[in-house]
Amino acid sequence: MDAYSRQLNDQVFVNFRGDELRSGFISHLVEALQRHGINVFIDKHERIGVDLTNLFARIEESKIALVIFSRRYTESRWCLDELVKIKERTDQGLLKVIPIFFKVEPITVKKLRGAFGDQFRDREWEYRCDKPRTDRWKEALASVSRKIGLTFDKKSKESKFVRIIVKEVKKMLQGNLGDFPLSGGIRDTASLGGERSNQESVDLHRESISLVQSNSTIANKLDVVTQYYIDVESQNSILRVEFVELTERLRSLNSIIEVVEDVVGNLNPEFPEIPDFLMNPWQMSNSSQPIMASAEMMFHY
Template structure:
């Protein structure tokens, strides 16, 4: 296609019609044009056709607007085409739009030789002789028509004498139009940068040449581009099917309108009927229809089962795509293949971010490039984050960019946070606890070690870890827990939001400065479940004697990497009875608090400690598994 990308992008946003048909009515209206227009309608291609039979000399402003608002132009050159000044004026306007916007022009030589049109022979010669006599005072106009005809006739097109019979010619012209429309739909969409390769891989999984019915699942974390990719595939392939439907944001629509609404919506589109509960009785028609259906953001296996009700509801060659943040939902649906969308690489991340931040592929200023790279390090290849940050920073000064980076160091952008948190919200209580433990403490740890710790806390680590993997919240690489930076930040932000101003009222403490504040000033509460700290990062401070007295739900207390008497503790009076894991390197007291009851303790490690005895008086350990490491 000729023309610059910028001009095409502008023109695409202004278009209303897919195709504009330019033809001589007396030659083709009742035959070829009628067949072509019917096939375009059958393929759901929006075509503009002028039905008026009586025409003046000049095309109307409305017709000029229709030409401006069309993506592709089909020129049907027939025997008497050149005798119509109306056709020639349309042609001139069409070629202006081709040059201005880089649009496609498809010539069709209908029962006329292309060389006859190009050289203006036979009836074309006679027509222009008549025009020259008629427009003696405006020969520039006639010459303009000649030039336009020559230019158009030299374009690659279709010849009815070569492609036969006529129904085959119509089918191939429509396929040509479909190909050009599909190319236009993916070439200039800023939202799909870097996802083209995913689209191609998913298309290969669809096996479009097969008569079987296939269901493909697309999974990935929130904001990774599942919806963008599926929408683009829909616009690329929908016209290849008898009918199609794209149902976005199903999770929210079911919550708001109910599942019956979703089913009726897609049935009405696939069956081309007005929405009605009676559509449920028309499923036999659906079984004879080759459909393309996309169900986006499905979060529940049972709901997905109701939405589809099996492969057999659709005609041979049908294709269904289901997107979900949860791989298990797709597994339960017994989809034929599952494709997982991954993060963008650096090059594609920079391009996508720049298209939103600068409205071009990259910034030519080195300072902005440096700032852009810092934004990319934050986004870590998530398209949503790149688009949100790029749009936020568009046309803003460097000071605003620097301020935004400082803000991101404190808390996650709200739009990004809300999308990522949607996967967390679908977890049950135990799964949420495990996820937050990983986000706060265990990212990068060996999976086996972390699983032991979770089991020690009475969590079902194996099944719940599998759930987190299926929801793309974590993965395991070389035996270690991997979590995307923004997913971890989202989890930590959830904990921070539990009580932004008071760390002692949050469920997990891992930052050394917050732990010091809570223990020094006795600001603990029964909200705290876990405390884990690297003591090598702490300065010596005095722990309040009753620091743990209010932590009635503390299950894990771990202080590691002892740095010689960080804690000034001489009279710690209590430890919570709820503790299941107690690891305190360099514990400074000679014994544990006398009233500490270790009945729930499962793991007890005190390396490099000052203990001379565990406690004064008698205590009995009532535990299933007990590990005690004491280095006196």
């Protein structure tokens, strides 16, 4: 079997969740991969009635796994079980994985945020009696989402995004050829030079993808820090308003004390003693009521 035929027989396993993806994005992706001669497997290719654990065997037969993280991904325990198997094979160096973030941010998957995280916690509760299993799910999500991947957002065009995935899969499969001895004996120097040039291009392209992903990670971290700063500043604004109100109240109390002392100084010595609660108005029960800062006042500070 020559190198090109071997590439065509390398299988790509697609791990995803949701009928809306299956009938839309996934169908277009599978069609594009097949059009480029790439052997691709999705669960609908498995025979009806066959135990779904056979999907693990399909993962073992594959060279590459495409993990499509979407908003509904963590609804499926089977997706999560497949992901655990994908992680195991990847850790063993037997499988390469490309995470694809479809309309979800990488940090949402890594940190289990939003609906993605809520659904995962629902699965955790559902399988709370099998903690080792849920721990493996969490480890697999963290491990795979940390890898360099591709992000489809609201500004992306699906047709272009599919072409990028196909291109990356083909490059990865070409990289797999280096793991096998090529037949045909010694190759001429021109061929070797061309291969070296192609490899350098591949390396540069991967490096550029790595830089883009690093920038995306930094941007996500900046968003988190910015939001934290906004939250802290909002709390500070409220505290500033409360401080002003407390200062005004204290000034009023001091005025009352001065008036009371004035009155006491002018009273007949036989006059009944002034009650403590008038001499110490800050101890009155109504002074313990919470101070509420309005949004209108908050924005003046």
